[in-house]
Amino acid sequence: MPEPNFEPRRCATHDMSMADRSRMAEMERDYLERTQIAEADLKVVIPVAFIHVVDGDQGGITADQRARQIEVMNRAFDPLGVRFNHDESAVSVVDNAAYFRMGHRSLRERNCKSQNQALVPDTGLNFYTAEPGGGLLGWATFPVELEGDPDMDGVVMHHGTLPGGGLAPYNLGATATHEVGHWLGLFHTFQDGCFGLGDEVDDTPAHAEPNYGKPSDGGQPHNLCPSAPAGSLCPIHNYMNYVDDDWMNEFTAGQKERVWAQIGMFRAGLLGAGDEEAGFAEAGAAVVW
Amino acid sequence: MVQVHIHRDGLLERFGRPVPDGAALAAALRRLHARLGAGPRPVPFAVAAVRFDATTAAEVEVEGLPLEAVDAPERLPADGLLFTASHARCREAVAADRAAYLVGLGVPPEERGLAFTDVPRILEEALRLPSPRPMAAAVRKGGLLAIPVAGPADARARALEVMRVDPNADWVTLGDSLVLYTEEPDLEDRLAEEPGVEHLSYGVNKQSLVVELEAGGGDGGALLRRPGFALREAGGRAAGAAGATALPWNRARRRIFAAGRQRAAAAPPPPPSAEDFHAALQRYREPAAEAARSAADDPAEAMLAAIRRLAGAAAGADLLRRDGRPAALAWTAPYGDAAEHDELAVLVEDLPAARAGETGGVDGLAGAVAAALATADLLRGLPAAPGALHVVRLRPETPLDEIWPPFLLVDERTRVREVVAGADEVERRTALAALAGER
Numbered sequence: 092m093p094e095p096n097f098e099p100r101r102c103a104t105h106d107m108s109m110a111d112r113s114r115m116a117e118m119e120r121d122y123l124e125r126t127q128i129a130e131a132d133l134k135v136v137i138p139v140a141f142i143h144v145v146d147g148d149q150g151g152i153t154a155d156q157r158a159r160q161i162e163v164m165n166r167a168f169d170p171l172g173v174r175f176n177h178d179e180s181a182v183s184v185v186d187n188a189a190y191f192r193m194g195h196r197s198l199r200e201r202n203c204k205s206q207n208q209a210l211v212p213d214t215g216l217n218f219y220t221a222e223p224g225g226g227l228l229g230w231a232t233f234p235v236e237l238e239g240d241p242d243m244d245g246v247v248m249h250h251g252t253l254p255g256g257g258l259a260p261y262n263l264g265a266t267a268t269h270e271v272g273h274w275l276g277l278f279h280t281f282q283d284g285c286f287g288l289g290d291e292v293d294d295t296p297a298h299a300e301p302n303y304g305k306p307s308d309g310g311q312p313h314n315l316c317p318s319a320p321a322g323s324l325c326p327i328h329n330y331m332n333y334v335d336d337d338w339m340n341e342f343t344a345g346q347k348e349r350v351w352a353q354i355g356m357f358r359a360g361l362l363g364a365g366d367e368e369a370g371f372a373e374a375g376a377a378v379v380w
Numbered sequence: 381m382v383q384v385h386i387h388r389d390g391l392l393e394r395f396g397r398p399v400p401d402g403a404a405l406a407a408a409l410r411r412l413h414a415r416l417g418a419g420p421r422p423v424p425f426a427v428a429a430v431r432f433d434a435t436t437a438a439e440v441e442v443e444g445l446p447l448e449a450v451d452a453p454e455r456l457p458a459d460g461l462l463f464t465a466s467h468a469r470c471r472e473a474v475a476a477d478r479a480a481y482l483v484g485l486g487v488p489p490e491e492r493g494l495a496f497t498d499v500p501r502i503l504e505e506a507l508r509l510p511s512p513r514p515m516a517a518a519v520r521k522g523g524l525l526a527i528p529v530a531g532p533a534d535a536r537a538r539a540l541e542v543m544r545v546d547p548n549a550d551w552v553t554l555g556d557s558l559v560l561y562t563e564e565p566d567l568e569d570r571l572a573e574e575p576g577v578e579h580l581s582y583g584v585n586k587q588s589l590v591v592e593l594e595a596g597g598g599d600g601g602a603l604l605r606r607p608g609f610a611l612r613e614a615g616g617r618a619a620g621a622a623g624a625t626a627l628p629w630n631r632a633r634r635r636i637f638a639a640g641r642q643r644a645a646a647a648p649p650p651p652p653s654a655e656d657f658h659a660a661l662q663r664y665r666e667p668a669a670e671a672a673r674s675a676a677d678d679p680a681e682a683m684l685a686a687i688r689r690l691a692g693a694a695a696g697a698d699l700l701r702r703d704g705r706p707a708a709l710a711w712t713a714p715y716g717d718a719a720e721h722d723e724l725a726v727l728v729e730d731l732p733a734a735r736a737g738e739t740g741g742v743d744g745l746a747g748a749v750a751a752a753l754a755t756a757d758l759l760r761g762l763p764a765a766p767g768a769l770h771v772v773r774l775r776p777e778t779p780l781d782e783i784w785p786p787f788l789l790v791d792e793r794t795r796v797r798e799v800v801a802g803a804d805e806v807e808r809r810t811a812l813a814a815l816a817g818e819r
Binding site (some may be wrong): 284 | 412415416418419420421479488489490492498502505506508509510511512513514515516518519520522546548563564565566
């Protein structure tokens with residue numbers, strides 16, 4: 092099989108202005124047209140390094156929880172051609188009360204990540220767990236941020252959100268799926284509400300604000316924007332909404348396209364980084380770079 | 381450079397005093413600005429307060445934000461964002477092709493409405509930055525502390541101080557204790573170390589809390605007990621103490637409940653009596669009736685003029701219309717005598733019934749307006765609640781003996797929002813809209 096002709100925009104990321112970011116969809120289209128990757132080639136296995144920040148006996152995560160978290164992510168991302176694996180022997184535990192309570196974009200977060208990053212961020216996912224306050228379940232960095240600020244790359248998850256954690260109804264592992272979706276370049280489906288560029292994905296109609304809980308299918312169209320195409324449904328089961336974990340179960344074809352454009356443009360180092368033994372659902376088509 | 385402007389009037393200040401949620405928003409944006417500027421690739425955005433009055437001397441800053449004075453939203457930078465509580469300013473900004481949002485008014489997001497706590501997310505989205513996934517309010521938990529306070533001004537100051545650190549903080553004052561809910565563990569730890577502070581709970585969902593008034597039972601299950609009050613989790617006990625009135629947190633929050641009658645040493649003045657009310661009513665009854673009779677074909681407009689005359693120009697009286705027809709009269713008043721006290725919103729609703737020959741009629745409308753003016757007068761003498769919006773709601777057909785005593789004095793912000801949101805846009809005025817906006 093010929094090597095896919097990915098041309099990462101690595102140098103350009105240094106100069107990604109707000110205007111550039113606002114025309115990301117246009118850049119993606121150009122990129123995809125130039126690269127022309129066959130559908131069957133869109134497969135990658137991403138190494139995951141777990142870094143558990145704890146405060147004494149608070150915040151510990153078991154091997155079973157890690158394995159189940161990877162399963163949840165694989166089930167969600169398999170249709171996108173993305174899988175994850177992790178090396179149990181490489182799990183890190185950082186016992187630091189201050190870092191345990193790190194806030195989003197805080198100095199604690201920066202210090203914690205700078206000191207404890209496990210994988211070179213071009214080549215894998217640094218998956219931190221901690222106990223941030225403020226009612227936050229987790230957060231991520233975008234691919235476009237990698238080049239300029241590699242120390243911060245990765246996802247931070249409240250330890251209670253991993254499968255079997257204590258934060259019901261958010262303890263089925265879907266927060267990690269959601270945040271890894273960001274890490275691979277996806278916006279929220281409600282990005283910009285009804286007034287802006289939206290999530291730059293064609294098949295997720297714009298809606299005005301997040302949906303929480305378990306919005307009913309019978310209650311459609313919920314908070315769909317007036318500008319949404321006729322017959323559209325609010326994406327109440329999409330992983331990039333805010334509904335309960337057991338209500339999330341889909342990515343769209345448009346989101347797959349965006350993920351692959353973002354990988355190619357900003358995370359090309361992931362290609363070839365994974366474990367060839369990881370099995371895709373369509374085993375015959377599985378090609379790991 | 382993305383420039384963010386927060387409209388001072390209505391969002392950061394009202395009647396010259398800080399708005400608690402505005403203070404929290406300003407602090408959150410200042411933190412966001414600092415954090416986005418701290419990395420190796422600072423994000424190009426600036427945040428400032430703005431007032432749309434370039435003719436008077438400028439203050440330097442509001443809530444730690446530089447204050448800019450401009451003539452109109454169209455003068456703001458083309459690539460900026462405006463957050464305001466003024467429908468008119470929002471409309472002007474949108475007409476000038478600026479991105480603008482209405483904050484805290486209960487306006488649907490499809491119509492550019494936002495809650496205060498959603499502003500940072502909208503800003504992050506505009507900057508094409510990731511925002512964290514939050515828990516739903518129904519499952520959020522935080523710490524609960526009882527902080528001793530010297531009075532309403534002290535309680536308000538402490539609450540503001542906390543809001544500047546934790547935008548999700550909330551509070552109620554029971555006697556001499558500020559009961560504070562916070563989701564910031566570091567803040568919780570710091571406050572818990574202060575002298576006299578009681579750490580009531582390490583992880584409570586505030587929606588599960590109830591305040592019992594005049595509780596007569598023992599301490600069983602109460603998180604906090606003060607003379608005349610108990611604070612408990614609703615699920616912790618099958619029913620309140622005998623004779624108790626239980627207010628869920630969302631009805632009690634941000635109010636001050638004065639110390640109970642048992643506390644003889646520092647007993648607050650007794651609430652106004654029915655006699656006080658009727659005496660006050662007499663002051664307004666005849667002027668209101670006279671105004672109504674003078675324009676029986678348009679009593680609502682006549683009452684608006686009367687209210688402006690009787691309640692004073694600062695009351696910001698409005699006649700709200702719905703589909704072009706008079707729907708409600710509304711005005712605002714200080715609650716309590718001192719400047720640090722809170723606002724009272726007065727609503728006289730169901731005006732369509734106030735035409736001659738219909739239920740209530742013109743006399744009913746005049747009576748309701750007089751009663752509302754009298755009620756507002758009397759409430760000025762009562763202890764206030766930091767950050768609270770108190771609402772008096774009357775209808776032309778409300779019998780006078782049902783107006784006084786309690787519970788006229790309730791935090792029915794939702795109703796104010798409904799009234800404002802339901803009114804024709806051209807009649808939505810800033811004073812009432814701003815009151816509706818505070819959570």
